[in-house]
Amino acid sequence: MKLAVFGANGPTGRRTTAQAIAEGHTVTAVTRRPDAFPLDGPRLRVIGADVYDSAAVEQVVAGQDAVISTLGVPYTRRPVTVYSRGISHIVDAMTRHGVRRLVCVTSTVLFDTEAPGESLLFRKVVEPLVVRSIGRTVYEDMRRMERIVRDSGREWTVVRPAGLFDAHTVSHYRTSTARLPGRYTSRADLGDALLRQATGTGHVRACIDVRTTENTPGFVDLLRKEALGKS
Numbered sequence: 001m002k003l004a005v006f007g008a009n010g011p012t013g014r015r016t017t018a019q020a021i022a023e024g025h026t027v028t029a030v031t032r033r034p035d036a037f038p039l040d041g042p043r044l045r046v047i048g049a050d051v052y053d054s055a056a057v058e059q060v061v062a063g064q065d066a067v068i069s070t071l072g073v074p075y076t077r078r079p080v081t082v083y084s085r086g087i088s089h090i091v092d093a094m095t096r097h098g099v100r101r102l103v104c105v106t107s108t109v110l111f112d113t114e115a116p117g118e119s120l121l122f123r124k125v126v127e128p129l130v131v132r133s134i135g136r137t138v139y140e141d142m143r144r145m146e147r148i149v150r151d152s153g154r155e156w157t158v159v160r161p162a163g164l165f166d167a168h169t170v171s172h173y174r175t176s177t178a179r180l181p182g183r184y185t186s187r188a189d190l191g192d193a194l195l196r197q198a199t200g201t202g203h204v205r206a207c208i209d210v211r212t213t214e215n216t217p218g219f220v221d222l223l224r225k226e227a228l229g230k231s
Helices: 011-022 054-061 082-097 120-134 136-150 187-199 219-227
Strands: 002-006 026-031 044-048 066-069 101-105 155-161 163-165 174-176 184-186 206-211
Touching (some): 002 054, 011 026, 054 082, 082 101, 120 136, 155 187, 184 187, 187 206
Parallel strands (some): 002 026, 002 066, 155 206
């Protein structure tokens, strides 16, 4: 298949791109910094483009079989628009060029249900603090993105992972259309789930959770690295 990956130079985008190439797909990797993209190969085309540029997005989308969006930004207290504006340009281009399949990433907290099996402290204090304070502007824009995707008329799937961490290999991860127990999703598992949805029949017009159940990190270490940007 011909796949376009937006946000390809982020940790999830690189993983998704590498897995797609390894499986024989032809990938157009879209990044604002093409010179810094670490992958190459005969089935890879690296395009320097910004999702805020609708004309550039349209050039990428034309001729693709499916589009994967791994757009993402760190937590910030400033307003965030990259999810909603980026996906608006993507779905507009897909509509004009007749590209049907769209798979994108948001977060498990958008299920708007309490984390199953978690302690009272996590459900009532820790997660609300992250959602309503530390990551508020990011999650607000993710919600705007999901509304745009639902109204797009595309054959869409939204993948909602939990706390992301790096792993070398794909595990026996779980997926569900309801929120799953557990706090973690490896980027290897997320990349694999995105690829399975984009290239298979998948869960069309549905939101799915992806959860890693083995070799997961500690919560404090993950929060320091991913949410607070500390090593």
